[in-house]
Amino acid sequence: MNFTRRQMLKTATILASTAPFENWVEADAYQYFLAKISGGEAILPTENYIPFNWAFSEISAKNDGIKLSWNQVIPQKNESARLRVTSATDVREELIFEVKTAVSGKKIADWDLRFAALMQPFELLIPKEDLQAVFKEGIILKMIKGTKPFWFFSENN
Numbered sequence: 001m002n003f004t005r006r007q008m009l010k011t012a013t014i015l016a017s018t019a020p021f022e023n024w025v026e027a028d029a030y031q032y033f034l035a036k037i038s039g040g041e042a043i044l045p046t047e048n049y050i051p052f053n054w055a056f057s058e059i060s061a062k063n064d065g066i067k068l069s070w071n072q073v074i075p076q077k078n079e080s081a082r083l084r085v086t087s088a089t090d091v092r093e094e095l096i097f098e099v100k101t102a103v104s105g106k107k108i109a110d111w112d113l114r115f116a117a118l119m120q121p122f123e124l125l126i127p128k129e130d131l132q133a134v135f136k137e138g139i140i141l142k143m144i145k146g147t148k149p150f151w152f153f154s155e156n157n
Contacts, residue, residue: 034155035068044151048089051118056088059097060149065142067102074135081126081134087116088151096145099124103137106130111141113150 042058050056059066074081083099094114100107111124126134143150 033070033072035070037154038067038069039063040066042151048151050088050151054088055154056151057154058149058151059141059143061143061147062149065098065140067138067140069102069138070135072135074131080128081131083124083126083139084121085113085152086119086121087113088118088153090118091116091146091148091150093146093148095143095150097150098140098142098144100140100142101130101133101137102140104133106133108134108139110144116150 037057040058040060040063042056044050044056044058057066068083091113092115095112095116097111097113098107099109099111108126108130109124111122113122116122
C-alpha cells in the first residue's frame, strides 16, 4: 500500500496526539528522590577527572561504606522503588556492593557494578517489603569486591 505525503502526515499527527495521555493522573507519575550522602570522603587522584565539574561521591574498599538517606516519606501506594547511581569515571574491574538498611542491617542485595563506563547508570530494584525501612533508616552501600574506589555523581548544590 502506498501512502501519500498527506496521508503520512495525517497518520503521524493522530499517533502523536496527546489523547492516550489525557486520563493520566498526575499522582501516578514517577517521583525522584535525591539521596543525602554521608560518610566517606571523596578524593579524586590527579590522573582522573569528573566531567562537567559535577558533584561526586566515592565508595571505597578502605571504608565501611557510605550512607544514603532521604528526607521524604514514601507514598503508601508505591509498589516498588529503584536505587540508581551513575558512574562518574570508568571502572576497569568487577565491583560488588553490599546494600543493607542503615539501622537494622537487613541485607537488601549484593549489587554488581562491574566494568562501569563513564556516565553509565546502574539500577537496583528495592523490594516492596523493604521500602518503609529503606526510607525510614536509609541504606549503607559497602564495597565487598573491588580494589579501586567507585566515583558516582551526587546532588549538586
